[in-house]
Amino acid sequence: MMFTTRLLEALGRVWIGLLLSFLYLPICIMALMSFNASPFYQLPFEWTTGWYADLSRNGRLLAATWNSLQIAVFTTAIATVLGTAASIALFRYEFRGKRLLQALLFPPIAIPWLITGTAMLIFFFGVGIGRGLHAILLGHVALALPYVIVVVSARLQTFAPELEEAARSLGASQWQVTTRVTLPWIMPGVIAGGLFAFAVSFDQFVVSYFLSTPGEATLPVEIYAAIRKGFTPEINAVSTIIIGISMGLMLVTARFFKFGGEK
Amino acid sequence: MAEVVVDKVSRSFGSHKALDEMSIAFPDKGFYGLLGPSGSGKTTLLRMIAGFDFPDAGRIAIGGEGVERVPVEKRRIGMVFQNYALFPNMSVAENVAFGLSVRGETRGAIEVEVKRALDLVQLGHLGERRPHQLSGGQRQRVALARAIVTKPRVLLLDEPLSALDKALRVDMQIELKRIQREIGITTIFVTHDQEEALTMSDRIGILRDGRLVQEGPPEEIYDRPESEFAATFLGDANILRGVATGNGIRLPDGTVVVANQGTKPAVGTSASCAVRPERISIGEADNATLGEENRLKGRVSKRIFGGNSSTYFVEHRGDIIKVHVQNNGGTSLAEGQDVILRWSPESAVLIGM
């Protein structure tokens, strides 16, 4: 009995080890290669930061990075505010069609971005929004909203409605109830939702690709264009930077989720 | 401080009438206990008075002012919830300060008031703690301090003590009553616990199916219940059924029970008579004390020892009659023994059908 338990435990560890290496090995190799002098991934490894220096002189990639960051930040701000407000409204009020509305929030998460992107492109042309950074921002906000609402609503499930009632009985206005009682409680969910929104926008390729114009692209779109012309380790360099940022964000998210149940 | 008047208030959920033309006057500065079985509408009524819900019909006035259209935050009420509902992101002192702070009072004034309120509930030393660092009784005190610090006109409590264990509950009952007297606030207290209602309330209202069954001072309801429901719901009661004879009833076996309490039903109609188990004497022989002119023969079918008292279950022609006896050292009666039950007409209440 003891023996099988130990064996299973050991197997479990090996399994997790394999899984993690499968996930992280390519990323690690890419990060390593961004510091390797050879443009053709030749060994032995020869340390250089030259690719990062090249990257700093690559105007197109830098402009695209700046675009991506701006769009991600605006998407995060807009989607978080709108999504949180929507979650609170869904939590607080009963109205006709509420169930349907809530059910309709999930499919966009599952619909392939390729399809969403095509649909947006057609729609934006139809109504005169067209393409460009503003269209990308609009598209990203639409993509990010369901994530924010799902995450914030999950957090709201742990909120006792009596707290709002208690606050109102003490004379607090709706606004005071929201800012002083409800928001502090759901803040971990709001932050996690915001990080999701940031990730959805910053990592977004498909929808951005459809909605960008040649002069104005986001980083993933620009990387794709660069790869098509010929792969250079500059791409490794910029990818390594982005992976660093994304992983950092995700770790923060995980932290907020982990402590989400804390009182 | 104010009296609260609920006048013909109705509220339906779908086809279910949670409140059915309910009318109650809650006296100024009084402690009013609302009692009733689950689903009788106690919470619904309390939430209407608080302003969390609105009546379909009828009027609610606090201190003479109609409040049907006044939202909760403007009603100047204090509410204590069953699960305390303390704000988890605030300290004890911040919780108590909340109501003053949303009204825009100055820092200095808030500090003074919070200290006074916390001292009143004897928690002056715990202001810096977070709610989750408090015991159940302490949390309830904080909730109370928070509700009264804004000097509300009415204090509403929905089963505030039901989450506490028995000993703590009794402590809190005394405490709550002391505070209520000290600040002299109109209080409406919902409870499931009849003993709690009896010991704490100046007046009790018994609800059933969204209607007020009976109301009055505790002794009055206990001594003169007007329905079998009121008799059995508030306290323990033996119900004997028969035909009205004018000043009593005739049981199916012909025995006449004389009752001096209650309203006399028309002669010949079916009626019942309620007798509290502690008002009945039980003995082997018929050594009646003066005045105990009602008597009934029976046989002890069971005795349950309960510490300071015992309960006998006596069978009389298929009916079981409960009798409480103080355990004062006398010999106890054995199961299967023939006995005679006696009680005075003063202890019997007539109830019409």
Ligand SMILES: Nc1ncnc2c1ncn2[C@@H]1O[C@H](COP(=O)(O)OP(=O)(O)OP(=O)(O)O)[C@@H](O)[C@H]1O
């Ligand atoms: N929001 C609601 N929607 C539908 N029905 C409701 C609602 N609130 C109360 N009811 C119904 O109204 C009736 C009275 O409920 P209420 O909560 O007032 O009972 P109560 O006397 O407080 O019971 P308890 O002692 O169990 O707390 C119940 O039948 C309940 O199911």
Ligand SMILES: [Mg+2]
């Ligand atoms: Mg209730």
